[in-house]
Amino acid sequence: AQTVTQSQPEMSVQEAETVTLSCTYDTSENNYYLFWYKQPPSRQMILVIRQEAYKQQNATENRFSVNFQKAAKSFSLKISDSQLGDTAMYFCAFVTQGGSEKLVFGKGTKLTVNP
Amino acid sequence: EAGVTQSPTHLIKTRGQQATLRCSPISGHTSVYWYQQALGLGLQFLLWYDEGEERNRGNFPPRFSGRQFPNYSSELNVNALELEDSALYLCASSLEGRLSSGNTIYFGEGSWLTVV
Numbered sequence: 001a002q003t004v005t006q007s008q009p010e011m012s013v014q015e016a017e018t019v020t021l022s023c024t025y026d027t028s029e030n031n032y033y034l035f036w037y038k039q040p041p042s043r044q045m046i047l048v049i050r051q052e053a054y055k056q057q058n059a060t061e062n063r064f065s066v067n068f069q070k071a072a073k074s075f076s077l078k079i080s081d082s083q084l085g086d087t088a089m090y091f092c093a094f095v096t097q098g099g100s101e102k103l104v105f106g107k108g109t110k111l112t113v114n115p
Numbered sequence: 116e117a118g119v120t121q122s123p124t125h126l127i128k129t130r131g132q133q134a135t136l137r138c139s140p141i142s143g144h145t146s147v148y149w150y151q152q153a154l155g156l157g158l159q160f161l162l163w164y165d166e167g168e169e170r171n172r173g174n175f176p177p178r179f180s181g182r183q184f185p186n187y188s189s190e191l192n193v194n195a196l197e198l199e200d201s202a203l204y205l206c207a208s209s210l211e212g213r214l215s216s217g218n219t220i221y222f223g224e225g226s227w228l229t230v231v
Binding site for chain 1: 146148150155156157158159160163165170171173203205207214215216217219220222223224225
């Protein structure tokens with residue numbers, strides 16, 4: 001079965017500090033893409049960052065970076081210099097190559113950035 | 116450029132009724148995806164349409180169905196509504212259905228369905 005586990009239902013961080021959100025996944029496939037999505041109160045899912053499983057180099061997007069450990073099937077998200085606008089639900093997800101076009105999501109982590 | 120648009124924003128139905136939700140993809144996108152987000156759960160894959168055809172289906176009963184029109188817009192139909200169908204239904208679109216090749220999919224803001 002393909003699953004995603006986010007073990008932290010809720011987290012909080014002070015503005016300007018750094019926070020790491022955890023994600024583990026399970027798939028028997030070798031080629032896949034991993035994603036972190038942000039869902040603010042507006043409910044629209046926004047792509048934060050994407051990682052190709054065959055690339056060893058960790059992806060970065062401005063203040064967002066990932067720690068991808070393929071053997072451990074771990075894909076954590078680090079947010080540096082947290083801002084109030086980062087307050088949202090964060091979902092980890094993956095899709096395997098092979099044509100199913102099915103994103104498998106975790107249950108999410110609710111992140112609150114405090115002033 | 117307009118993003119993915121969904122209607123209605125909110126819908127209240129009685130158990131046993133039918134609900135129809137609509138989605139317009141980003142201009143030029145041919146693939147449409149539907150996801151269900153029930154309270155406290157992550158997103159569950161419902162359906163994928165590409166070029167007017169249903170390409171994949173998630174683990175949902177046949178009461179959940181849909182279609183994609185020639186202009187690539189889509190509708191999701193839920194028949195014989197049950198209380199547990201209450202959820203946010205999110206539509207997303209992408210170019211040529213190549214999410215598995217790393218293409219980005221873009222989500223709408225969703226339609227809230229409440230079954231009473």
